[in-house]
Amino acid sequence: MNIQELVAEEFEKMKAEFSSANVLIAGKTGSGKSTLINAVFHGELAKTGCGEPVTQDITKFSKFGMPINIYDTKGLELDIYQETLKQLKNHIEKLRQGDSEEHIHLAWICIAEDFARIEEGEIKLLDMLNEYKIPVIVVITKAKKKDPELKRKIEEIVGDKVKNIIAVRAIGEETEDDDGQVISASKPMGLKDLIEASYKLIPEGKRSAFVSAQKISLDLKKAGVGKIIKITAAAAGVAATSPIPFSDSAIIIPIQVAMIVKITILYGIPLGEGAMTALASSVVGCTAATTVGRSIVGNLLKLTGVGMLAGDMINATVASSLTYALGELYNKIILELYGKALDAGSTEIDVDDVVNRMQQEWKIDKI
Numbered sequence: 001m002n003i004q005e006l007v008a009e010e011f012e013k014m015k016a017e018f019s020s021a022n023v024l025i026a027g028k029t030g031s032g033k034s035t036l037i038n039a040v041f042h043g044e045l046a047k048t049g050c051g052e053p054v055t056q057d058i059t060k061f062s063k064f065g066m067p068i069n070i071y072d073t074k075g076l077e078l079d080i081y082q083e084t085l086k087q088l089k090n091h092i093e094k095l096r097q098g099d100s101e102e103h104i105h106l107a108w109i110c111i112a113e114d115f116a117r118i119e120e121g122e123i124k125l126l127d128m129l130n131e132y133k134i135p136v137i138v139v140i141t142k143a144k145k146k147d148p149e150l151k152r153k154i155e156e157i158v159g160d161k162v163k164n165i166i167a168v169r170a171i172g173e174e175t176e177d178d179d180g181q182v183i184s185a186s187k188p189m190g191l192k193d194l195i196e197a198s199y200k201l202i203p204e205g206k207r208s209a210f211v212s213a214q215k216i217s218l219d220l221k222k223a224g225v226g227k228i229i230k231i232t233a234a235a236a237g238v239a240a241t242s243p244i245p246f247s248d249s250a251i252i253i254p255i256q257v258a259m260i261v262k263i264t265i266l267y268g269i270p271l272g273e274g275a276m277t278a279l280a281s282s283v284v285g286c287t288a289a290t291t292v293g294r295s296i297v298g299n300l301l302k303l304t305g306v307g308m309l310a311g312d313m314i315n316a317t318v319a320s321s322l323t324y325a326l327g328e329l330y331n332k333i334i335l336e337l338y339g340k341a342l343d344a345g346s347t348e349i350d351v352d353d354v355v356n357r358m359q360q361e362w363k364i365d366k367i
């Protein structure tokens with residue numbers, strides 16, 4: 001199997017492993033549902049606007065590399081809420097006819113802070129979601145404060161029907177005086193709390209998908225990646241002890257390639273198969289600086305069909321620490337570059353930058 005096939009296989013595996021989480025977002029027109037989706041998930045997914053209702057019916061957002069489906073729904077208007085509810089109910093029913101992959105795993109009901117109350121339509125919606133045992137978080141949108149009065153009111157009325165009530169400001173705001181001078185500015189708020197509370201409510205098997213898709217909580221991503229590195233390092237150790245007729249490194253390469261692919265996907269970095277192949281082979285190739293690494297690279301070359309070197313036998317501890325060090329360094333570099341990209345409003349990173357950094361920073365004395 002060559003590297004390209006390895007990466008393709010890993011993509012397939014990840015798709016299965018990252019089984020999709022489905023999140024439904026509902027609330028009145030203009031409550032900020034689409035804005036919230038854009039703030040939380042990678043990319044400008046949903047159209048937003050003010051005045052006329054923007055989102056019509058139920059819009060499903062999903063794209064390759066984003067293993068989550070978001071259902072943005074038409075605003076719940078007071079006079080026609082029964083009709084909208086019926087539509088939602090039909091949709092939930094339809095999804096339930098498929099297997100559990102298709103079901104809605106979590107719902108966010110958005111109520112803008114300045115609406116100042118929860119209304120019948122929203123309570124009926126809550127009842128309906130409870131009937132289907134879909135966990136609900138009420139999101140107080142466009143929140144001015146972290147702990148607004150509305151939170152207490154909602155708690156009093158429907159506290160037993162919701163898992164959490166979280167105040168969120170999806171986009172920052174500036175207040176100007178009469179001369180157009182900015183007199184105060186507020187930053188987004190509460191998004192991380194919303195993600196972390198949501199994470200806990202999603203079935204365990206769907207959590208990786210959720211972590212990958214959201215761009216708010218780097219902590220959740222870091223924790224997930226930490227686990228991947230530990231598990232992979234252990235697997236590399238086990239692989240090195242297995243009595244195999246050819247070089248151990250040939251067994252360890254696919255394990256390391258898989259680790260790099262997994263980490264990249266968990267961070268939610270949008271790379272296609274081609275770029276991922278280039279990245280994974282260069283990154284794993286960095287280990288060439290060690291004796292063990294050289295044999296790994298020898299086999300890597302074999303896999304890519306470029307050349308062939310005799311493989312050495314690798315002992316379990318070395319295989320495991322080498323893999324661990326590789327994962328940790330990759331994670332460190334990705335975190336830095338991804339963090340910078342996020343600050344600049346993007347999720348994309350330059351593969352060449354990653355590879356250069358890996359080559360510069362991979363040290364022989366790592367193991």
Ligand SMILES: Nc1nc2c(ncn2[C@@H]2O[C@H](COP(=O)(O)OP(=O)(O)OP(=O)(O)O)[C@@H](O)[C@H]2O)c(=O)[nH]1
Nearest residue numbers: 029030031032033034035048049053054055075170
């Ligand atoms: N200042 C501020 N404005 C917000 C916030 N969230 C949403 N908005 C604004 O509120 C308006 C409506 O937001 P949308 O996200 O389009 O609302 P929606 O719930 O999707 O509306 P429909 O699709 O019509 O049902 C837009 O102008 C947003 O920019 C927020 O946290 N702070």
Ligand SMILES: [Mg+2]
Nearest residue numbers: 033034054055
């Ligand atoms: Mg909308």
